[in-house]
Amino acid sequence: MGVFAFQKDTVFTLDGRTYKLLRQVEQDIWQAEELRTGRVHEFSDEALRDLYAHGKLKASIAGETPRSYAAKPPVNASPEEWERAKIRRAYVHAILNLPNTRAVITPMIRETWLKLRNPPRPPSASTVIRWKENYLRAGKDIQALIERHQRKGNSKPRYPQEVVHLTLQAIEDVYLTDERKTLEETLNAAKALVDRENELRPKGLQLPRPTRRLLRRLVDTFSAFDRYAARHGRDAAVNHFRAVLRRRFKGVPLEIAEMDHTPCDVLVLDDRTLLPLGRPWLTVCLDVGTRCVLGIYISFEPPSYFTVARCLKHAILPKNIQAEYPAIQNKWEAYGVMSTLLVDNGREFHSQSLENAAFSLGIELRNGPEKNPWSKPQV
Numbered sequence: 404m405g406v407f408a409f410q411k412d413t414v415f416t417l418d419g420r421t422y423k424l425l426r427q428v429e430q431d432i433w434q435a436e437e438l439r440t441g442r443v444h445e446f447s448d449e450a451l452r453d454l455y456a457h458g459k460l461k462a463s464i465a466g467e468t469p470r471s472y473a474a475k476p477p478v479n480a481s482p483e484e485w486e487r488a489k490i491r492r493a494y495v496h497a498i499l500n501l502p503n504t505r506a507v508i509t510p511m512i513r514e515t516w517l518k519l520r521n522p523p524r525p526p527s528a529s530t531v532i533r534w535k536e537n538y539l540r541a542g543k544d545i546q547a548l549i550e551r552h553q554r555k556g557n558s559k560p561r562y563p564q565e566v567v568h569l570t571l572q573a574i575e576d577v578y579l580t581d582e583r584k585t586l587e588e589t590l591n592a593a594k595a596l597v598d599r600e601n602e603l604r605p606k607g608l609q610l611p612r613p614t615r616r617l618l619r620r621l622v623d624t625f626s627a628f629d630r631y632a633a634r635h636g637r638d639a640a641v642n643h644f645r646a647v648l649r650r651r652f653k654g655v656p657l658e659i660a661e662m663d664h665t666p667c668d669v670l671v672l673d674d675r676t677l678l679p680l681g682r683p684w685l686t687v688c689l690d691v692g693t694r695c696v697l698g699i700y701i702s703f704e705p706p707s708y709f710t711v712a713r714c715l716k717h718a719i720l721p722k723n724i725q726a727e728y729p730a731i732q733n734k735w736e737a738y739g740v741m742s743t744l745l746v747d748n749g750r751e752f753h754s755q756s757l758e759n760a761a762f763s764l765g766i767e768l769r770n771g772p773e774k775n776p777w778s779k780p781q782v
Contacts, residue, residue, distance in 0.1 A: 406542045406740045406765050407462045409433065409451050414463040417454065452721035480549045482755075483624055489762070490521050491548040495535045503532050520627045523619065543765030562617060563610055569596040570613045570621055578622065579633035590618050659691040660741035661781050662714065664706040664749075686710045688718040691745075691781050695737035708754040715744075715760075743767045 407413060413424045415435075422435040422444065431448040454460035480488070497515040498508040505528045516525040534548055541547035573593035577584050593613045601609050622630070632640035664686045671680045684705060688698040698718025704710050722735040744766050746752040752770060761768040 406544075409448060409462075414438075415451075415455075416461045416463070417459065449723075453723050456720045456723065480546075484549050485759070485762075486626065487550060488545050488548040490519060491534050492538070492545055492762070493519060494526060494531045495538050495548070498531060498535060503535070508532070521623070523623065545762035545765070562613065565600065566597060566610050566613055566617075567621065569593060569600065569610075570618060572596060574618070574622055574625075579625070579630065581634060581636070583634045586615065586618060586622070589622075590615055593618060655692050656690060656695075657692070657739045657741045659743045659745060660688055660697055660718070661691060661745045662686065662688045662711065662752075663747065664710070667701070684710065686714040688714050688744075689781055690737060690741070693737070694781065697737050697739070697741070706749055707751050708757055711751050711754075711757055712760070719764075740764050741766060743769055745769050745771060747771050 409424065411424055411426065415422055415424075421438045423438055425434045425436050425443070427433055428445070433446050433448065433451065435444050435446055436442070437444060451460065455462065494512060494515050497511045501507050501511065508531065509528050512525055512528060512531055537547040538544075570593040573589055573596055577592045578586065578589040590613065597610050597612050604610070625633075628640050631643055635643075664684055666682045667685050669682065671683060672678065673680055681703060683701050683703050686700040686706070687696060689695070690697050698714050698716070700710055700714040700717060702710065702713075719738060719740055721738050724731055724735050742765075744761060746768065748770050751757070752768075758768055
């Protein structure tokens with residue numbers, strides 16, 4: 404999944420044929436070249452949007468080739484891989500609008516690392532530039548930042564699973580406590596647990612002792628916030644990791660959108676029996692900068708990931724409501740992929756599926772504070 408726009412050099416497939424947009428000859432007319440035959444066709448901007456909304460047109464992300472498309476990382480990555488991809492995305496967004504010059508981006512990488520403290524050392528400028536290029540090539544799809552260790556050699560684990568479990572136990576019992584013991588003390592505790600287990604095993608089934616490198620790798624599987632909260636307390640962690648800047652740019656379309664649910668103030672009756680069916684739920688996605696309604700979803704389904712996904716889909720895709728409702732004269736021009744989506748703390752907004760879908764589209768999903776509805780006042 405990725406984000407694209409109808410612009411010069413956009414490649415798309417329609418009815419089994421591949422086209423490339425050459426130029427916009429009028430305000431809403433595009434010339435497109437059929438790549439196989441070289442013939443030039445004209446499409447209206449509205450027709451292209453309508454074909455895409457109905458699934459008849461499939462656009463290619465800029466720079467994407469069949470080979471690069473096949474090499475995309477799988478969606479079913481582990482939670483740890485998703486977490487590392489989010490960290491990489493934070494570094495990429497810190498330099499997204501900057502030139503790929505070491506002198507310019509190195510301070511931004513350092514500043515981001517001081518906030519995240521992950522990985523243990525700041526990534527190099529060349530590494531972050533490579534992440535940025537992969538991210539942009541994939542249409543800002545976070546899947547391009549997921550590690551593909553399955554393609555590397557030495558796929559067998561270096562340590563038996565028992566050693567990993569015992570080391571994790573030592574981390575939780577020694578390192579992640581308010582006593583704030585050191586890594587060296589934690590490593591000694593892990594070695595003691597392994598030695599105790601080896602006393603009960605025959606010589607042929609002895610477990611190797613954990614190393615400092617294994618310990619550090621397992622400690623890094625815990626988020627920086629969780630580590631700090633376990634060692635210093637949750638309140639201290641919130642103060643330590645709170646955002647330095649909380650500015651919101653409200654004047655730019657599709658910069659920030661808000662979404663929420665409400666029961667409609669109407670009672671729906673059955674057409675045949677006139678029995679009341681109940682009050683339907685309305686899910687709304689509103690653009691903060693323009694106050695335009697990007698999308699809605701109305702149903703008797705209570706708030707859930709399903710209703711959120713349907714509303715988000717309606718907000719992103721172009722809308723041709725005149726085809727279904729000819730009496731409506733005005734067009735619904737508001738649509739597109741927002742940069743940030745503000746939501747509350749309902750269960751439906753904490754779905755892993757929603758988070759994965761948002762990041763795949765390059766959307767930053769931001770949950771407001773609990774019992775603080777004025778954090779998203781527009782909707």
